[in-house]
Amino acid sequence: MSDGPPTDFSPEQRLCDEEPVCATCPTYQQAEWQALGPELLRKINSSKVYMQLGPGKAVFHQNSPVNGVHCVRQGSIAMRRSDAHGNSRISRLIEAGQTLGYRALFAGTVYEASAETLTPCQVCFIPKAVVSELLTESPELSSRFLQRMAGDLGDAELSGFRTTFLRIRTRLAHLILAMRGRHGTVDDEGNIIIEPPLSRQDMAALIGARAESLSRAIRALQDDGVAKFGRRRIEVHDLDNLLDEIDDHI
Amino acid sequence: MSDGPPTDFSPEQRLCDEEPVCATCPTYQQAEWQALGPELLRKINSSKVYMQLGPGKAVFHQNSPVNGVHCVRQGSIAMRRSDAHGNSRISRLIEAGQTLGYRALFAGTVYEASAETLTPCQVCFIPKAVVSELLTESPELSSRFLQRMAGDLGDAELSGFRTTFLRIRTRLAHLILAMRGRHGTVDDEGNIIIEPPLSRQDMAALIGARAESLSRAIRALQDDGVAKFGRRRIEVHDLDNLLDEIDDHI
DNA sequence: CGCCAGGTTGATTTCGCTCAAGCAATGTGG
DNA sequence: CCACATTGCTTGAGCGAAATCAACCTGGCG
Numbered sequence: 001m002s003d004g005p006p007t008d009f010s011p012e013q014r015l016c017d018e019e020p021v022c023a024t025c026p027t028y029q030q031a032e033w034q035a036l037g038p039e040l041l042r043k044i045n046s047s048k049v050y051m052q053l054g055p056g057k058a059v060f061h062q063n064s065p066v067n068g069v070h071c072v073r074q075g076s077i078a079m080r081r082s083d084a085h086g087n088s089r090i091s092r093l094i095e096a097g098q099t100l101g102y103r104a105l106f107a108g109t110v111y112e113a114s115a116e117t118l119t120p121c122q123v124c125f126i127p128k129a130v131v132s133e134l135l136t137e138s139p140e141l142s143s144r145f146l147q148r149m150a151g152d153l154g155d156a157e158l159s160g161f162r163t164t165f166l167r168i169r170t171r172l173a174h175l176i177l178a179m180r181g182r183h184g185t186v187d188d189e190g191n192i193i194i195e196p197p198l199s200r201q202d203m204a205a206l207i208g209a210r211a212e213s214l215s216r217a218i219r220a221l222q223d224d225g226v227a228k229f230g231r232r233r234i235e236v237h238d239l240d241n242l243l244d245e246i247d248d249h250i
Numbered sequence: 251m252s253d254g255p256p257t258d259f260s261p262e263q264r265l266c267d268e269e270p271v272c273a274t275c276p277t278y279q280q281a282e283w284q285a286l287g288p289e290l291l292r293k294i295n296s297s298k299v300y301m302q303l304g305p306g307k308a309v310f311h312q313n314s315p316v317n318g319v320h321c322v323r324q325g326s327i328a329m330r331r332s333d334a335h336g337n338s339r340i341s342r343l344i345e346a347g348q349t350l351g352y353r354a355l356f357a358g359t360v361y362e363a364s365a366e367t368l369t370p371c372q373v374c375f376i377p378k379a380v381v382s383e384l385l386t387e388s389p390e391l392s393s394r395f396l397q398r399m400a401g402d403l404g405d406a407e408l409s410g411f412r413t414t415f416l417r418i419r420t421r422l423a424h425l426i427l428a429m430r431g432r433h434g435t436v437d438d439e440g441n442i443i444i445e446p447p448l449s450r451q452d453m454a455a456l457i458g459a460r461a462e463s464l465s466r467a468i469r470a471l472q473d474d475g476v477a478k479f480g481r482r483r484i485e486v487h488d489l490d491n492l493l494d495e496i497d498d499h500i
Numbered sequence: 501c502g503c504c505a506g507g508t509t510g511a512t513t514t515c516g517c518t519c520a521a522g523c524a525a526t527g528t529g530g
Numbered sequence: 531c532c533a534c535a536t537t538g539c540t541t542g543a544g545c546g547a548a549a550t551c552a553a554c555c556t557g558g559c560g
Contacts, residue, residue: 087415102400103400109404149403156403210549418515460518462540502559504559508555509553519543523538527534529535
């Protein structure tokens with residue numbers, strides 16, 4: 001599962017070489033697990049397995065059995081579903097503070113997608129038995145996961161709707177807007193700067209398009225002055241132009 | 251919400267003119283609610299609102315606020331998401347024994363899709379407050395809903411994957427196979443007979459296609475001897491032919 | 501330096517949408 | 531019971547968006 005020791009961490013990311021403690025996790029505020037009081041949190045803390053992964057590594061593989069969930073302390077992760085023909089689609093991005101793998105755990109199936117790190121990541125594994133135990137002991141935790149999955153389900157259905165009715169150019173505009181939240185900043189001149197953790201290939205897989213088609217959509221948006229695209233950088237000078245792309249397209 | 255008194259029930263469907271009792275509900279075995287013991291079930295029973303709806307009626311509307319969930323005692327229901335351009339997509343079918351509306355309830359949003367009856371339906375409404383109360387009292391019920399939503403989320407993502415990579419003809423083959431479960435029988439000669447509760451329009455909306463495109467796909471399958479299509483009837487003589495359509499297309 | 505993966509661009513084809521017409525089934529009022 | 535409207539389904543012609551196939555860049559990296 002972990003493909004050897006992690007190698008490519010920058011100095012600042014190397015801060016946490018030792019086993020971290022859940023209670024001091026920088027993402028504790030956002031995670032589902034904040035529902036737990038200090039004593040239940042200690043159960044996680046003592047049973048978790050901490051790992052650091054370089055970019056492009058698998059956290060788990062599609063079709064393999066589920067032994068627990070993973071909690072992201074740092075980095076970005078993509079959930080990718082593939083078929084026998086080499087088609088692959090990224091169903092969602094997972095960011096620091098989020099938990100992954102719970103869908104398969106709750107459904108009692110194998111993983112239906114693989115999770116792969118896009119950036120260097122710090123991840124904790126929490127064994128299935130501990131999760132089950134905590135769920136029975138804390139109705140609040142169940143409630144959080146119900147809420148979380150309800151959100152995911154909404155996202156998934158919305159995404160399906162969009163791939164059916166919107167063209168690639170518009171879906172790309174939606175993606176840029178969505179990435180603004182986690183990966184966007186504003187520079188001195190008021191431009192929106194987004195630094196996606198994704199390659200072109202992966203961006204394409206995320207909106208359900210071929211890389212060539214995405215390339216053309218990017219060019220089209222650029223020619224129309226909606227955004228400027230660098231290797232892993234998107235600049236939006238006027239948000240209104242981007243919103244016009246989306247128009248009334250939900 | 252309920253558009254007047256129900257009118258078009260056949261004699262057998264009319265069996266339950268009076269308020270039914272949860273404990274004797276024919277679908278009690280399948281529902282999430284079977285997690286509840288008799289005493290908690292009584293809470294639902296005393297607070298529920300029973301309704302009969304003719305076909306084509308709305309159980310709830312997209313964008314309207316959520317006051318509880320609905321439990322289907324009889325009939326088939328479609329969850330439809332629409333946008334301002336008149337595009338609409340059916341995200342899933344709900345059958346007797348299933349609960350609907352919980353996604354919006356758990357997410358704390360308005361309904362993101364409307365629910366409309368495809369056949370005459372018997373539905374019970376369960377108020378939000380009762381659901382919340384039961385969830386905190388019964389970890390088992392939470393667990394069932396976690397399981398249920400995990401399944402739905404898997405379905406939604408699979409469906410998204412298929413609309414991206416499979417052509418309409420193949421998606422239709424998948425739909426036929428899926429409808430076999432609830433709506434299929436086998437006749438004396440061993441043919442599979444499926445009686446979908448859907449119009450052509452709705453079948454199209456379910457696989458994410460225009461009615462015209464579906465019509466052509468149907469003709470293609472028929473010309474190739476995969477299935478015979480009547481108004482609301484599908485005959486499959488040799489299941490292998492249908493499976494060949496799907497081939498290794500997940 | 502040459503190699504290689506990732507990205508772009510161009511030419512072509514395919515699939516499904518749009519628009520428009522025709523047709524079949526059902527319902528309605530005279 | 532029939533003329534007629536209505537609605538849903540099918541078919542055809544044309545078009546547009548995106549996939550496919552192929553060539554060519556580009557930037558790291560050994």
